[in-house]
Amino acid sequence: MSDQDEDIILKDLDDNELVAQMQDDLYDGMIPEVTEGTQILLDRGWDANMVLNDALVEGMRIVGEDFRDGILFVPEVLQSANAMKGGMGLLRPILANSSVNSSVGTFVIGTVKGDIHDIGKNLVGMMLEGAGFEVVDLGINTDVDQFLHAIDEHDPAILGMSALLTTTMPYMGVVIEELDKRDMLKDLPVMVGGAPLNQEFADAINAHTYGRDAAMSSELAKAIVGKNR
């Protein structure tokens, strides 16, 4: 099927059919189609958060299930991740510009050492920008020295860490311990998040806050900054 044909078909679908098709296209790692579907929904007046959650995040959830069950493998999942990023590229300016305030504070964020998952972290960063934070994104595979260096350089209001693997989430505790040793924790709230985490884990490693998802995390971040003012 040519791009042109796919183009016409996507535009002809009703909203429910289009969302289902976008989830299929995300599964198949079809970057232009997912990007185009995102644009069509936005053009039809869909809220950016709805596009994100109903089409992209839900599509990635399905990918995750088949990855877990050995039906999809790393190269395919990587393609799906890239397709998701295509859609997110269109949503980013909308989500990041939804705030009326200028900077409410700096939020340093990174995916911890040993972990290269960055889609969730990027989403959290976008929502924080939308909430008025200046976001310093340290990227993936971030070790304790990189976090410390960034804190020194940017004097953030909040430090955020993301982990998607059960094997990398304990590293968040390593970073927090190091901050504690340097007596930095009392002035620097730490937010942790990522699919395998929960409140119990966050409490166990002495994190200030657990962010369950991107929307909740930006609400929590605003509340923390409000309280510390």
Ligand code: B1M
């Ligand atoms: Co990976 N992977 N992966 N993977 N991958 C998972 C996490 C896994 C659950 C899949 C599965 O088995 N079902 C599994 C982990 C199992 C475990 O730890 N028990 C897994 C595995 C095993 C692996 C490898 C080890 C596979 C291998 O090589 N054999 C490998 C590890 C590489 C490494 O990191 N060292 C690997 C590699 C990859 C890809 C590179 C192929 C790709 C990542 C691409 C990328 O990120 N650029 C990938 C992907 C895409 C996934 C799944 C399918 C999707 C993750 C995702 O993007 N979700 C994932 C399965 C799943 O989670 N369902 C899986 C969508 C995203 C929006 O959600 O990231 O949860 P999430 O973020 C949410 C919240 O968690 C929260 O807000 C976000 C938005 O609402 N949040 C925060 C996240 N960070 C936050 C920080 C906060 C606050 C909230 O405050 C600071």
